[in-house]
Amino acid sequence: MSKSDHLATILNLITEKGSVSVSYLSKYLKVSESTVRRYLNELSNMGLIIRVHGGAMALKENKVSYEPMFEVKASLMLSEKRKIAEKAVEMIDEGDTIILDSGTTTYQIAKEINRKINRKITVISVDVKVAEELGSNPNIETITIGGKVRPGYFSIFGEYAVFMLKEFQAEKVFLSADAVHPDKGITNSSVEEVFIKKQLIDCGRKVILVADHTKFGKIALAKVCDMDTIDMIITGKDLDESFIEILNNKGKELILV
Structure with a gap:
């Protein structure tokens, strides 16, 4: 060629x-x-x-x-993603079972877990990069869901992955998003990943959205859930004031970092 x-x-x-x-x-x-x-x-x-x-x-x-x-997303809003990760890890207690969604923000949470957590926890992963990051840590029991892998994105999806997830329950789910809209809710660019995200939500006692502030006000291809499904949101302090007001009016627990 x-x-x-x-x-x-x-x-x-x-x-x-x-x-x-x-x-x-x-x-x-x-x-x-x-x-x-x-x-x-x-x-x-x-x-x-x-x-x-x-x-x-x-x-x-x-x-x-x-x-x-x-690899492109990983370089975008990196400083904010690291701050989100620091705050997220503060919420993980000894003995917790947590689920980390796929994505570059949850990947930063995995890296922060490796740096900060020396207590026993269990992490269920639907992302090859997240599992790889945590796999060598003896304090962490890492469970990787089986299924297909999206080339270039490293997320795990498919019917078998959904089937496996139905067997698990977790104290906390850290959910990522391509787009967040106060009326349209959480949406995603990949239809395949939506089925995984919906099941993650069903697995968690507390669902925590982790997304940098640039994701807000946007609408992607496929709907994941309404905002009412989310228990807590961790995002950057540069979030537009109008969104802060809307989320506060909806009674959402909002943490700005």
Whole structure:
């Protein structure tokens, strides 16, 4: 495949998926990551894509089906995600069984658990990256749900995953979201993940939404749940005042970090 073919393929993939990571493109095109970076820089210089750490994003990034791949999302709002993770870990008690949803915010919670928790807890994971982060910690019993893995996103989904989750109960579920709207509720870009999220909610005695403030006011493809289903929200202190007022009026326990 020629260089021009590579550039066209990359542009088509970014347009189709909304974003791609360098590692994904490297495997897809069977070229080195340094070659991919050069291609992405060229497309960015031509004004055809948006170059971000770890990959690239489409210019039309506000479409409801848009969802960046893991390595791209991991670099977005990282400082806020770490603060959310710190607050979330403070809520985990010794002996707790918790469920961590898939995503880059819950991945930061997993990293914070590894750094801070030296007491026995059980973590149920629906994310390959989360399970990998926790798997070497002797204080944590890590249970990974079986099923299919979304390439480039590392979340676990499918009928078997839903079936397995039905067997579990947890003190706390840390739920992630692609979009949060006061009227439309929690929505997600991936239909496959929605069935997992719905089951996570059913498994938890307390459902805690962990999402950075940029997710608020948006609506994604498929509905997960209404806001009434959420017991607590942890998000960034830059959340718009109008949303703070709406959530307070709804009686939501809101923590800003």
